[in-house]
Amino acid sequence: MARYGFRRSMLHGLLFMAGFGVTACVGAAEFSAAKVVTLKNGLNSLSLGGQKMAIIMADRPNGNAHGFTVTSFYATSDGWTIMPVFRDSKQGQDEQFNVKRGGGADCVLFDFRLLTMDGKVKLILAKRDFGQSFADDAAVHFDVYRLESGHEDDVGRPPSYFEFERSIAARKAYCDVGEAFRQELGLGDYLEQANP
The missing domain is CATH 1.20.5 (Single alpha-helices involved in coiled-coils or other helix-helix interfaces)
Incomplete structure (x- = not known):
């Protein structure tokens, strides 16, 4: 027995x-059919999912290895409006007006990917738990959002925004969320590389 x-x-x-x-x-x-949207530091003008957009990326240096990059999304139809990122939580509704990329000299601890797939636009935010230091392998979490547009009867929401769908936990620990994006979701980097 x-x-x-x-x-x-x-x-x-x-x-x-x-x-x-x-x-x-x-x-x-x-995400195998997804295409990562390539972006550069500064103004990015594009059209995604039928929505004309401006995406602005700007660095926020702070004199050490822990500077970060801030990215904000804007839509236009009758004028420019910000495209916030919404997530409901136990504390109420969380509304972010930008997303960030940053960490330390060794590893990126938080970042995002903007995707097009099957005619839809998705935003994935990745965050690594801090662990003991910036250079540790630690748990990584992905939050998936979808682009929503044109819901005029949706009181409290702007014409275009990113709405939370779900979270995905990485199956193993990583130092850098870029590596987690590649290994876990098959998604490469979005930063436009300068030509040599």
Whole structure:
């Protein structure tokens, strides 16, 4: 009887691990058709999902290795409006007017990817737990948002905004969220590289 219990618990452990692997593969498979939108520091004028947009990226240096980059999204139709990022939480509704990329000299601890896939626009924010230092491997979490536009009857919302869909936990720890984006979701960098 004890032998059967051991086999059963071993089988449960293997099934749990197999399920964990499938969940991780689903993340990369889900975004396999996605195209990462390339951006540069400064003004980016583009049209995504039928929406004319301006995306402004600007550095915020602070004299050490912990400066960061701030990115804000704007839509135009009858004038420019900011495109906030909305997330409901236990404390109420959280509204962000920008997203950030930053960390330390060794690793990027928070970043984003703007995607087009199947005619839709998604924004994914990644954040790494701090751990013991900037250079540690630690848990990474991805928050997925979708672009919403044209809901005039949606009181309290602007004409275009990013609405929270769900969170995805990385299956392993990382130092740099860029590496987590590549390994977990199959998404490369968005920064336009200068030509040599």
